[in-house]
Amino acid sequence: MSVKTIATQRASMNIPTGRLAVWWVLVSEIVIFGGVLVSYLMHRLGHPEWGEQAAYTNMWIGATNTFVLLTSSLSAVLAHQAAEKGDGPKAARLLYLTVLGGLTFLVIKSFEWTHEIREGFVLQSGGFWSYYYTAAGLHAFHVMAGMGVILWVANDAKKNQELHRVENVGIYWHFVDIVWIFLFPLLYIAK
Amino acid sequence: MLLHLPSASTYSGDVDGLVLWVTLLTGFWFFAAEGMFFWLMWRFRARPGVKSQYITGKEPHLKQWINVPHTIILVFDVIIIVMAVRVWVKVKQTMPPADDTVRIVSEQWAWTFEHSGADGKIDTGDDVWTSDTLHVEVNKTYHFMLQSKDVIHSFFVPVFRLKQDAIPGRTISGWFKPTKTGTYDILCAEICGIGHGIMGGEIVIETPEQHALWVSQHSVVADAGATAADSTTTPAGAKN
Amino acid sequence: MAEIAHEHGHLPAGHGHAESNWFIKYLWSTDHKVISLQYMFTGMFMAMIAGFMAYVFRMQIAYPGMNVPFFGHVSPGAYNSLITNHGSIMVFWVAMPVLLAGFGNFLIPLMCGCDDMVFPRINRLSYQLFFISAVVLIVSWFVPGGGFGGAWTAYPPLSAVGKYNLTPMGSSLWVLAVALEFVAFLLGGINFIVTAMNARAPGMKAFDVPLAVWMIVVASLLFMASVGPLIAGAVMLLFDQNLGTGFYNPTRGGDPVLWQHLFWFFGHPEVYVVLLPAMGIVAEVITVFSRKKMFGYKTVIYTVVATGVLSFFVWAHHQFVAGIDPRMANVFTVTTVIISIPIAEMCFLYIATLYGGSITFTTPMLWALAFIAEFLIGGVTGIYLGASGADIFFHDTYFVVAHFHYTFYPIAIIGTLAGITFWFPKIFGKMMNETMGKIHFWGTIIPFNFIFIPMFFLGMEGEHRRIYDYTNFPDLANPWAVSMRITSTVALVVMLLFQFIFLFNFIYSMLRGPKAEKNPWKSNTLEWTADSPPPHGNWREMPTVYRGPYEYATPGRETDYWPQDERA
Numbered sequence: 001m002s003v004k005t006i007a008t009q010r011a012s013m014n015i016p017t018g019r020l021a022v023w024w025v026l027v028s029e030i031v032i033f034g035g036v037l038v039s040y041l042m043h044r045l046g047h048p049e050w051g052e053q054a055a056y057t058n059m060w061i062g063a064t065n066t067f068v069l070l071t072s073s074l075s076a077v078l079a080h081q082a083a084e085k086g087d088g089p090k091a092a093r094l095l096y097l098t099v100l101g102g103l104t105f106l107v108i109k110s111f112e113w114t115h116e117i118r119e120g121f122v123l124q125s126g127g128f129w130s131y132y133y134t135a136a137g138l139h140a141f142h143v144m145a146g147m148g149v150i151l152w153v154a155n156d157a158k159k160n161q162e163l164h165r166v167e168n169v170g171i172y173w174h175f176v177d178i179v180w181i182f183l184f185p186l187l188y189i190a191k
Numbered sequence: 192m193l194l195h196l197p198s199a200s201t202y203s204g205d206v207d208g209l210v211l212w213v214t215l216l217t218g219f220w221f222f223a224a225e226g227m228f229f230w231l232m233w234r235f236r237a238r239p240g241v242k243s244q245y246i247t248g249k250e251p252h253l254k255q256w257i258n259v260p261h262t263i264i265l266v267f268d269v270i271i272i273v274m275a276v277r278v279w280v281k282v283k284q285t286m287p288p289a290d291d292t293v294r295i296v297s298e299q300w301a302w303t304f305e306h307s308g309a310d311g312k313i314d315t316g317d318d319v320w321t322s323d324t325l326h327v328e329v330n331k332t333y334h335f336m337l338q339s340k341d342v343i344h345s346f347f348v349p350v351f352r353l354k355q356d357a358i359p360g361r362t363i364s365g366w367f368k369p370t371k372t373g374t375y376d377i378l379c380a381e382i383c384g385i386g387h388g389i390m391g392g393e394i395v396i397e398t399p400e401q402h403a404l405w406v407s408q409h410s411v412v413a414d415a416g417a418t419a420a421d422s423t424t425t426p427a428g429a430k431n
Numbered sequence: 432m433a434e435i436a437h438e439h440g441h442l443p444a445g446h447g448h449a450e451s452n453w454f455i456k457y458l459w460s461t462d463h464k465v466i467s468l469q470y471m472f473t474g475m476f477m478a479m480i481a482g483f484m485a486y487v488f489r490m491q492i493a494y495p496g497m498n499v500p501f502f503g504h505v506s507p508g509a510y511n512s513l514i515t516n517h518g519s520i521m522v523f524w525v526a527m528p529v530l531l532a533g534f535g536n537f538l539i540p541l542m543c544g545c546d547d548m549v550f551p552r553i554n555r556l557s558y559q560l561f562f563i564s565a566v567v568l569i570v571s572w573f574v575p576g577g578g579f580g581g582a583w584t585a586y587p588p589l590s591a592v593g594k595y596n597l598t599p600m601g602s603s604l605w606v607l608a609v610a611l612e613f614v615a616f617l618l619g620g621i622n623f624i625v626t627a628m629n630a631r632a633p634g635m636k637a638f639d640v641p642l643a644v645w646m647i648v649v650a651s652l653l654f655m656a657s658v659g660p661l662i663a664g665a666v667m668l669l670f671d672q673n674l675g676t677g678f679y680n681p682t683r684g685g686d687p688v689l690w691q692h693l694f695w696f697f698g699h700p701e702v703y704v705v706l707l708p709a710m711g712i713v714a715e716v717i718t719v720f721s722r723k724k725m726f727g728y729k730t731v732i733y734t735v736v737a738t739g740v741l742s743f744f745v746w747a748h749h750q751f752v753a754g755i756d757p758r759m760a761n762v763f764t765v766t767t768v769i770i771s772i773p774i775a776e777m778c779f780l781y782i783a784t785l786y787g788g789s790i791t792f793t794t795p796m797l798w799a800l801a802f803i804a805e806f807l808i809g810g811v812t813g814i815y816l817g818a819s820g821a822d823i824f825f826h827d828t829y830f831v832v833a834h835f836h837y838t839f840y841p842i843a844i845i846g847t848l849a850g851i852t853f854w855f856p857k858i859f860g861k862m863m864n865e866t867m868g869k870i871h872f873w874g875t876i877i878p879f880n881f882i883f884i885p886m887f888f889l890g891m892e893g894e895h896r897r898i899y900d901y902t903n904f905p906d907l908a909n910p911w912a913v914s915m916r917i918t919s920t921v922a923l924v925v926m927l928l929f930q931f932i933f934l935f936n937f938i939y940s941m942l943r944g945p946k947a948e949k950n951p952w953k954s955n956t957l958e959w960t961a962d963s964p965p966p967h968g969n970w971r972e973m974p975t976v977y978r979g980p981y982e983y984a985t986p987g988r989e990t991d992y993w994p995q996d997e998r999a
Binding site for chain 3 (some may be wrong): 195196205206208209213217218220221224225227228229231232235236237238241242243244245246247248249253254256257260261264267268271272274275276277278279280281282283284301341342343345347349350352353354355356358359360361363375376378379380381382383384385386387388389391
């Protein structure tokens, strides 16, 4: 039984409630990732020798994953367009593609990390690696959570229900993408 | 001057002076605000037949009661900032030339002090290591090197008005110049575990004669074992 | 989206949820009023625990080595654990849930003319997470090694390394409890912000919103924008504690001071996160009981926002002597002393509200007035600490303890009591007893001052913090200092005993108090137009708003108040 209050349906600021909420969620997430990344940056600048460790990350895998995430964001945008036109099933299909993109990202990452761990680079291997696994791990956690929410939204969308949520979940997914766009140069390109 | 607390360094008077000025400048506003507050409570208490007034706060003759204090507070704040920065720079950003140096090592849960010994140079074979008691000479400028072996501690000498946290992995420098002889507390001012409450030390501020005597009694001529490399471990034979 | 004039509310009969069983109604509810009470009662329960902890450790300070009644002998480890949990509980499990989540949940939908929050199920989830965080914290006291004892500030390496703190399990559980509490409040904050921004009653413009709502919303914004770095830092601390990383370990390329920056970047805005709701409550009470408009309503809002923004730039005043670059200290002393300006302005605007009023000294009004008088002491003593040159001496002494109790206690206790005594009739439909209320008030306020004034003087003697036995320090073991400590402790015990009067008044009134009408205080804001207590859905006919919240003594009208929803 849905608890749709009158409050949820008002829009005193002329913005739909769900979208306003997602933007505020993003504000708090930006500072969480900001905290990790600024800490990392300050330490990296103070420890030039971390560059030697950073040389072991694989820029090509990182680039591939960047491409995968960007594509999954594209599919989320198209899903939004479909939802705007009222085509729930199509939006759902495109959202499933986004989830597939997320899954691909995670699979590639798991191969990448397995390889790095086998080479002896673990969470405790020193400053650079601690930040590498923590930052990317926190990001991966958000990817997984995002995938779960997208599936839930897609499930309603394919029945043409709650279509406004397609846009909101897309906004969240774009944010996850943008965090990666910051992580990629910081962890892979700066050597 | 701060209540009962003796003033025993060249900058303790500066710190006390800043405290006095803050007291005067903020105290003025504090009493003015509280006074006005209680007066208004009494003056506008509910009385039969007297209605309250419709006041928005935009009325110029009333607004100035906010704006004028506001401006004066800004001026007072600038004065306080300038005075605070002056004291801060003197204590924390300048290092007057040293007559002597001490190394202060903090750990769970004790203070260890390395004095320069008879040769007057730190990290040489004749240095005097003590547990918990720091011997210094009055009217001499000391540089200190503060270290920690484990967690964060803090070197606090109330009579100097001096405090500096000790961070593991770093050596932090500072200075003091005692102006009064006597024995006073050294306190650890950062919680450092269950022994934080037993981590007291003593600073013994001596006359030149007393200090020279103490140095001669404890400073041993260089022997092979004690070198600068041992500075984070206490050599055997640390005495008071 | 079209605004509907005269929206119909929903009451249980017309809506389709059958009268639910006790469990659903009280423990699984999505109703903001039930959730608010869950937060408030949990917070009040935790306050009793933290108050008891204060009693125990103050008895130890006053009479070192004694067998404390109802506790026993206090070991140094137990002492550290008591002070750590007292502080942590009061900030995270009392002030936050009662002021922000308790009053926020109750007031925002009602004052904005809504039937509930915009996301009721997320609201429920936020309380459930909060409840779990409290359970985790309580569990941490009973694991092997005992509860965490590294102070609520949890500086590493002490907090990160089990062999240093000797409470490895307790330390990790403490961090986990705090992290869960943060997530709970992030979720809650979304509701407060979005509901107040987007779900207001028709006709309610931004500057028609009562100050209590404005303050709670700005506080939520501050929280959401500041807690992130500490969440990151907490994750890193948990990793250092349990996975062998070295984020804060200098021998592994880490930095203990990093934690301090992450902690205080949040920690400073956090004090405004709890201050603002209390000031909002006080604003509502003083306007009603002086029958006056707020003096400079818009200016109050601007100063609140200015304070909030500035609060992000002062954090390192907690770290002046922590080994930061001394040049940085100068920047932070400037920002810290400057932030006193908007705060002073706020206090002056509140004081000015009394001018031209007709003041009745009811229990809520006594608490609201006491808030201002006591908070002023806290505010001015902060200047001593913000002035870097003086902080060299005062940092980590009892002067700091006195300063923050003169800010926090007004916030968490005085402000809360102003709110509880004021809105009790609306929440429970009964009136509290005024005589008991006034006895409780004086029996709390007078001892409160005797607890903390001695601490300013002890701090000026150089008495350092977090020490279980001052007889170990010759300069601090003198008879004057001992008598100051005993004075504080005796005053605390007296104050705690008077709280039983409040408890009795609260429970008795809830069960047997005289019935409360809809608007016993003749206030203008919307919550007073709902029944006492409001039903599920709050109103049969949703209100429409025609004016601002503080139209008291409007010229040309017979009655001295003009409710927001009353047509001309």
